[in-house]
Amino acid sequence: MRIEDALRLAQEAELDLVEVAAQARPPVCKLMDYGKFKYESAQKARESRRNQQLTTIKEQKLRPKIDTHDYETKKRNVVRFLEGGNKVKVTIMFRGREQSRPELGFRLLQRLAEDVAELGTVEAAPKQDGRNMTMVIAPNKKPAVRPRATAPAAGPADAPQG
Structure with a gap:
């Protein structure tokens, strides 16, 4: 037209x-x-x-020579962030001679990824960036909650007459 x-x-x-x-x-x-x-x-x-769901990125910083108790505390924070539906950016900060041993940081990030594998997946693989090594973990999608089958609803025979 x-x-x-x-x-x-x-x-x-x-x-x-x-x-x-x-x-x-x-x-x-x-x-x-x-x-x-x-x-x-x-x-x-x-x-x-x-x-729309807003995802924020939380950051957790580690050092290559971290003690086991400190590691557990940091891991617990990462778990809490992932359960809250947030992405987590894990940063390992290298100082001095630690920079010549990036494999220590890489192994630490791999270990953390394995420890929280049931809650999140690695979105960005560990990457060296100057003095820091970073990795991003995204939370897993929550399974759809299906309503459970309940007792059958009252049929027309059970309905009150009025």
Whole structure:
């Protein structure tokens, strides 16, 4: 349909000619109230933002020569972050001569990844970045909770007569 004809129809119906799909060939337009269209699209955008899940990145810093008790404390923090649904960036800071032994940091990160494997997966593999070595662990997707089957609902025979 020609644009002039569509505009004439819109004026006769006291509506607006709204372009719905500009990328389509030919472009798709509808006769509708533009204010209502704008309001409904804003509502949809607000609803999609509400359903969006924000993931924040928490950071845990370690040293290559960490004691076992300190390691357990740091691991417990990582577990808490992953259970909260956050990504965790684990950073190992090297000082002085430790920089010549990056394999110590790599082994420590591997050990941590294995210890929290049931809660998260490695998103970014260990990577040396100057004096630091970093790795990112993302939480595993939570399995969908299915409603349990309960006792059958009251049928029409059990319904009160009224």
